[in-house]
Amino acid sequence: MARTISYREAINEALTQEMERDESVIVMGEDNAGGAGDDAWGGVVGVTKGLFHKFPGRVLDTPISESAFVGAAIGAATRGQRPVAELVFIDFMGVCFDQIFNQAAKFRYMFGGNARTPVVIRTMYGAGLRAAAQHSQCLYPIFTHIPGLKVVVPSNPYEAKGLLIQAIRDDDPVIFCEHKALYDTSGDVPEDSYAIPFGEANVVRDGGDVTIVAIGRMVAVAEEAAKELAASEIEAEIIDPRTTSPLDTETILESVGNTGRLVVVDEASPRCNLATDISALVAKEGFGSLRAPIEMVTPPHTPVPFSDALEDLYIPDAQKVLNAAKAVVEYRR
């Protein structure tokens, strides 16, 4: 298991292994093959590179017609295929959202249980690459809001591989959110195929003083903060929900039951996001054990700025998490 690969490679490996295992798994997206028949790109970030030649006829380029091809992935899923569609940037959801939330997400319920739509939409989110307001959003809270969707936010290569394999095998529509700043990060990833179940949080670090729930790339930020907190003899427990829908409420509540304190770190815009969702959960179900206000560490309510000078201020960092954790630990009513 001491094999280290990147987040990008982990995703590619999950696709490869599932395509080998199940021939109904197909892949489509802009330049996923590249130029319709070459393998020039493998998608704009190269995640699907190499699949085109390995799986003839099963890796499709698409015109820039997100409604049509995301819809096609959904339609194909109702007819026995297991499509994995790449919506390059999550920011582009606005041009195909109807197919996702009014079609895929609702088929099963609207049709009285008589539908299965095993489609995966892989999409890239998050800030940090100076990609500005239309290419840096998180937006997973929007998908989380919609009943009928499952939403996955892997925080490292190991999670990425196992969660994508689960996503492909899952019979419900899944939005698989890859953080653009994680593609080149590396980690230990088993070569064999494995699936990580949805709705089971990972306790990244044990600690009894404060619970920090962090999403996606924010897990690493929380870990950095936790190290510094430990130097001040504050032991933080870090929880990575891995999927925001379904959400493992039990693990979160249990942890807050022990620590009595909660910080939620969410890179998404602050209104109606996962930080509010998880805070509200705890304020409702875990109130009895709460010993301090719930802190949320999020960006401000602004679009993502372009200039590095501003973007670095925009994204939650370890210092802000540290401050929040200290504030709740030191809180006295």
Added chain:
Amino acid sequence: MARTISYREAINEALTQEMERDESVIVMGEDNAGGAGDDAWGGVVGVTKGLFHKFPGRVLDTPISESAFVGAAIGAATRGQRPVAELVFIDFMGVCFDQIFNQAAKFRYMFGGNARTPVVIRTMYGAGLRAAAQHSQCLYPIFTHIPGLKVVVPSNPYEAKGLLIQAIRDDDPVIFCEHKALYDTSGDVPEDSYAIPFGEANVVRDGGDVTIVAIGRMVAVAEEAAKELAASEIEAEIIDPRTTSPLDTETILESVGNTGRLVVVDEASPRCNLATDISALVAKEGFGSLRAPIEMVTPPHTPVPFSDALEDLYIPDAQKVLNAAKAVVEYRR
């Protein structure tokens, strides 16, 4: 002021008065004139009826091309017009969301403050008319999530008129959410023009035992519950935020400061909605005065069912609000 008109009429009156006042105000939408030149419909719910003949050239029909005409409204707003576009059902946002959240909402920030986009998008939301999963959603949490948008949810005819007038005069993009089950409800509305400022909640009812924050149509549901609560000698304070973005956090926090107890009633799907948003606000900023868990009364995490038997169970009702309020009032740690 003892003039009673319907929610529908109040909206029509606001449009009429603003169009009279300012000739840059224009109206567009499917069948807003009706059949391109007649006044057959006034939009599918008749809100714009009569405007076509009153304001020649300023009330436009559109093809069923939401991206194009919502985008056109936005583009026209950057060039000195004040368009009010009708996106009939909020559920259709998925076919034009990009124009709203990546274009209108972000222009000002992306362009460094050098843009003004005074566009209003009127849209109908909510359950109760057996309109099923694709015509009954709330979705205002999604717009609230997006920095750069303002979001309005009028709860009665008086609010509808005053808030729409403000929306039209406002220089930012506004999503104006009309509840479909309110159009035929009536209330006192002054004939004169008046604007209700954004970000100022209305305290609908005073009470010292529990704060109930309710959105849109849920305000009436909360009032019904409050009457019954009063019979049990529980006095509920009801707050109608009127706009979810900006949100009047002060009024909410002040009320919870007095009551120590909060129930949020939100007709939107329960994950990442306004109920979680407001709960999280109070768990963070008002924790010191909280004396009980925060209760959220929302529908379940399912699409909206068609059958009346199910839809009636789906929508939050007074009984559920009553139960939640009693639970928090009776709570002992």
Added chain:
Amino acid sequence: MTDTLREAYRVMRTIRAFEERVHDEFATGEIPGFVHLYAGEEASAAGVCAHLDDRDAIASTHRGHGHCIAKGVDVKAMMAEIYGRKTGSCRGKGGSMHIADLSKGMLGANGIVGGGPPLICGTALAAKQQNTGGVGVAFFGDGAGNRGTTLEALNLASVWDLPALFIAEDNGYAEATSSTWSVASDTIADRAAGFGMPGVIVDGFDFFAVHEAAGEAVERARGGGGPTLIEVKFTRYFGHFEGVQQTYRAGEAADARENLDCLKRFRERVTDSGELPGPVLDDIDAEVAKLIEAAVSEAKAAPKPTKEDLETDVYVSY
């Protein structure tokens, strides 16, 4: 062919009888929600679906009853669904705008105008990749022909060379807006060339015209020849949805009902030609009348879904 004709007539008559009955029942106030009726347009659903079988999938519109019936969805389950009953096609969770039966290749009526064409690119892709010989058929209205999703799907179907049919049902209006105004080209079929596929226009009151054009297109698609756009021109008999006025075309609808009727035209032609004798058609009429009667009374008697049903069917696994 006689069998085909008999069945096509049965389909058209069933649709007509179903819709007229729903119209009457709606007026009593017992049917909830939004109901859009297909009466007058029967030849399109029947003419196209006569060529389809289990390999094939269709996507419909908000005006979906006709497509459902033509693709073989159970009529009693449909009626029960419209009444919001647990015995309905969707256990009462969908209603008129969402009747579906995926086991029959009927991918659902759709509350979103233009929602279906992208989906059909997918069912056609699946058929192609699975080598079943199946085709995908998207029905959409003249109004939906102006939606970006529809236009993107036309291009994608050509680019991927899919076995697909796009049936533009031009009934003259989208709600109250005339298609002569909202469609900038003279016809919807004019758009086909811009997306690299043949475009055909047929008289939608003439079952045989629809049937022939669809037959050619289905054959081409099954043979790997790619997609086709067919524009079917006709009139709906009732208002845009039930309960709404149609002042914008006052005389027109009644007039159409009198003079433009695919069922009358069909009967004249097949009895004149001797392909089907009148009494056979009369028998079908009688059988259909009985079926609809039974469907309504059974629907009314059926139970509604209950509390236990509210939160099920959101996910396959939780």
Added chain:
Amino acid sequence: MTDTLREAYRVMRTIRAFEERVHDEFATGEIPGFVHLYAGEEASAAGVCAHLDDRDAIASTHRGHGHCIAKGVDVKAMMAEIYGRKTGSCRGKGGSMHIADLSKGMLGANGIVGGGPPLICGTALAAKQQNTGGVGVAFFGDGAGNRGTTLEALNLASVWDLPALFIAEDNGYAEATSSTWSVASDTIADRAAGFGMPGVIVDGFDFFAVHEAAGEAVERARGGGGPTLIEVKFTRYFGHFEGVQQTYRAGEAADARENLDCLKRFRERVTDSGELPGPVLDDIDAEVAKLIEAAVSEAKAAPKPTKEDLETDVYVSY
């Protein structure tokens, strides 16, 4: 006309010099984010915008520098924006993909492919309602021609009879995907008929061809004659964005740079005809070189935005 030509040349030269310099600067690692260069395509922006004035608005694409320069956006502010400086057109908040100057009628580069055409329907509508005689111009790529928003906008512009131009810039590729594959019709201009407007194809290396076609379309639009679709065909010189490989068209780009150059063609033509003498053009080249040099050094020296700037400019009123 001499003035027009001189200015057009200056615009094209400025774009070319700007883009080549950004290309070099990007390679040093100092420019952040995604940068898409317009080099090779100058004749389109210059040929169209030569007809425009303050009444007119344009919407651009992710490949927006050329359109900005042609519509008169300040070149130094543009360069500063690309470097993320407070002195930039957008105070450093937008970057290459969002340069805009509404006071110049430049509605912004756009990170969303197909984002601009709907907006331009609105600016054209405003011009029409305000009776200014203004037109709206949407530039979009071959890839964007397959987006539903673009196609909806074409129809809307016709239906509303708007003073609008749709300039399809076919540079052969969308990212690495060839337009001969992704556009199902032979040409994008083929789509115009389906949306009730004239469609024209021009050689994008020939400024005069673009200028003439755009002139006719602008004149028609100002005169109330409705919208036009113009397809401009050419090649981009650099990769899809800076920092990316272009193995999929290895020799092609270099070859184009050598043999297909709107600036060379322009120079040949105007010097041959005597419309503009060589030294005048040389002077412009020298002036432009200086301007770009100054733009870069000023941009590098300019301050970045600070904490105080982070939360401003979200709303006009809070």
